Amino acid sequence: MSRLATTAEQRAVVKTVEKLRHDPLVQMGAYLDAANAARLRLAGDPQDQCARDDYNFAVARIVETLAKTSPKPGDDRLVCPSASGEPWQLALILPNVTPQPRPAQWRFTPTDRLIFRGPLAGKRAAVSGLGAPVVAAVKDSVPARTEELGLTASVRFSGRRCDVVFADPMKTESLTLDRHTYVLAADFQAPLAMSLSGLNLRRFKLRDMFRADLLEGPAKLARLEPYERKKIPVLFIHGLGNSPAIFAPLISYLRSDPKIRRRYQFWAFGYPTGLPYPMSAAILRYQLDKMRRLYPDHKDIVVVGHSMGGMISRLLLTDSKTKIWNTFFDRPPGKIPFAKNSRDLISRTLIFDARADIERVVFVSASHRGSDMATSFFGRLGATLVGNPVSQSEINKEVYSYMRQDVRTSGRYRLPNSIEMLDPDNTFLKTANGLPIEPGVPFHSLIGDRGRGGHLDRTKPSSSDGVVPYWSSHMDGARSERIIPSGHWSQLHPQGMREIKRVLLENLR
Numbered sequence: 001m002s003r004l005a006t007t008a009e010q011r012a013v014v015k016t017v018e019k020l021r022h023d024p025l026v027q028m029g030a031y032l033d034a035a036n037a038a039r040l041r042l043a044g045d046p047q048d049q050c051a052r053d054d055y056n057f058a059v060a061r062i063v064e065t066l067a068k069t070s071p072k073p074g075d076d077r078l079v080c081p082s083a084s085g086e087p088w089q090l091a092l093i094l095p096n097v098t099p100q101p102r103p104a105q106w107r108f109t110p111t112d113r114l115i116f117r118g119p120l121a122g123k124r125a126a127v128s129g130l131g132a133p134v135v136a137a138v139k140d141s142v143p144a145r146t147e148e149l150g151l152t153a154s155v156r157f158s159g160r161r162c163d164v165v166f167a168d169p170m171k172t173e174s175l176t177l178d179r180h181t182y183v184l185a186a187d188f189q190a191p192l193a194m195s196l197s198g199l200n201l202r203r204f205k206l207r208d209m210f211r212a213d214l215l216e217g218p219a220k221l222a223r224l225e226p227y228e229r230k231k232i233p234v235l236f237i238h239g240l241g242n243s244p245a246i247f248a249p250l251i252s253y254l255r256s257d258p259k260i261r262r263r264y265q266f267w268a269f270g271y272p273t274g275l276p277y278p279m280s281a282a283i284l285r286y287q288l289d290k291m292r293r294l295y296p297d298h299k300d301i302v303v304v305g306h307s308m309g310g311m312i313s314r315l316l317l318t319d320s321k322t323k324i325w326n327t328f329f330d331r332p333p334g335k336i337p338f339a340k341n342s343r344d345l346i347s348r349t350l351i352f353d354a355r356a357d358i359e360r361v362v363f364v365s366a367s368h369r370g371s372d373m374a375t376s377f378f379g380r381l382g383a384t385l386v387g388n389p390v391s392q393s394e395i396n397k398e399v400y401s402y403m404r405q406d407v408r409t410s411g412r413y414r415l416p417n418s419i420e421m422l423d424p425d426n427t428f429l430k431t432a433n434g435l436p437i438e439p440g441v442p443f444h445s446l447i448g449d450r451g452r453g454g455h456l457d458r459t460k461p462s463s464s465d466g467v468v469p470y471w472s473s474h475m476d477g478a479r480s481e482r483i484i485p486s487g488h489w490s491q492l493h494p495q496g497m498r499e500i501k502r503v504l505l506e507n508l509r
Contacts, residue, residue: 024068025069027065028065028078028090029080031058032080033084034054039178042178043177043178052182060113061110062153063132063153063164064110066108077091086160088160088161091162091163091164092163093166094106095136108134110132126185126186127169127186133186135194136149136166147223148192149191154177188261189252192251221268221284224251228265229295232264234304235301236266237303237305237309237313238273239307239310240308241273242273242306244268247306260501264302281315282352285355300357301359302503304491306365306489310366310367314363314432315352316361317354317361319435323435324428324431327407333346358441362500363446365448365467365468365488365489366475370426443479444499447474447481449463450486465487465490466488467487484499
């Protein structure tokens with residue numbers, strides 16, 4: 001948090017108003033005086049940058065102070081004292097979203113109070129203009145979670161009556177005040193950062209996989225903005241050891257393009273990365289089915305999968321039929337005396353159809369065929385550190401006991417975890433990659449190369465992003481393949497961001 005005051009006049013206002021903190025109505029009256037004075041200066045000179053900044057600052061403080069009074073639509077207007085002696089009559093007009101939450105469920109935070117640090121913060125994706133960008137946090141019942149919306153507040157004056165109103169910068173790019181039209185101010189990074197921070201994947205228990213509603217578990221398919229029927233969902237799937245926050249700079253960059261803002265909405269899938277990735281894919285398919293039931297009219301999805309997220313994305317494009325199952329078991333599911341939970345889980349993991357709701361896929365540094373690093377000393381150490389949520393379960397023992405003898409790993413009596421499944425010789429990996437991709441679904445490859453060159457087959461040296469070699473990331477039949485000079489996190493490289501933006505714009509055509 002930071003306390004920002006960009007001009008001497010703003011600092012003077014804050015210093016004066018802070019003396020009145022015992023009475024929020026008096027505070028708001030002082031900020032309304034400041035906002036009114038600034039908007040009158042703007043009415044005389046719409047190009048007055050200082051007046052615009054003072055108006056935005058005062059509006060942000062009004063929204064902030066409103067939280068202390070908890071006004072409700074339909075209530076009498078708040079009476080706020082004014083230096084002129086004639087009080088202001090203030091009303092709050094809540095954002096128009098569907099379904100409309102109760103007033104008590106809203107919480108507004110001006111984004112000039114927020115500072116984002118760290119390697120994933122990225123460049124602040126903001127638009128300079130009129131109005132005070134805010135993050136509006138609202139409890140959403142579909143699915144149950146707190147949703148952070150990026151809005152822009154303004155105060156409209158009519159005599160001594162004034163209204164705090166909100167505009168959605170994802171839908172409109174201008175604001176009219178006193179018959180002058182201005183660019184609408186916006187902050188696209190703040191709501192995204194707060195949304196992604198809410199996807200906490202650190203606490204994972206296997207029993208969560210058997211809950212009736214998997215959307216409430218630690219593996220989550222989450223919307224990063226309000227659902228809109230006319231917008232195409234873009235689903236981001238992170239890789240091993242990461243979280244959806246890895247996409248924050250990319251999403252901020254994409255949202256800065258008005259065409260993408262108008263035509264796309266962003267979703268993210270977060271999952272515990274120690275889990276074998278076919279199980280994560282099974283959970284995602286389940287949650288996509290539920291999202292379809294919640295929003296039966298949603299448009300087909302564009303998927304962006306990084307690293308292991310690309311491997312999960314690959315499984316969305318494949319009909320396994322019973323080929324993978326028959327690789328591991330010599331009897332069909334109904335003929336093996338599994339417990340019901342075990343049979344349901346392993347069947348969802350090994351028998352699946354290609355998704356009919358996937359429109360296009362972007363594979364980003366995807367480890368389709370694994371990596372030799374998984375079998376190195378550091379890979380084995382990493383596998384130990386990551387652990388395996390399944391290894392101590394009854395399901396592990398049951399599934400392993402019925403598995404074909406010829407596919408069991410020598411000396412191991414448990415199912416592999418996510419890192420061990422990156423072994424290029426892993427049975428599931430090799431079998432899944434031998435299955436065809438659903439025809440008619442275009443896919444693209446974005447691959448990093450640190451510039452060391454070398455052979456493109458598995459002989460050494462091989463082109464690599466430092467984690468995944470080219471022979472693993474390359475996919476025959478890609479609509480495009482772009483190799484950029486980056487390490488493994490190629491979606492954070494400027495060229496990688498531009499390539500993903502290009503694909504999204506191509507998809508609109």
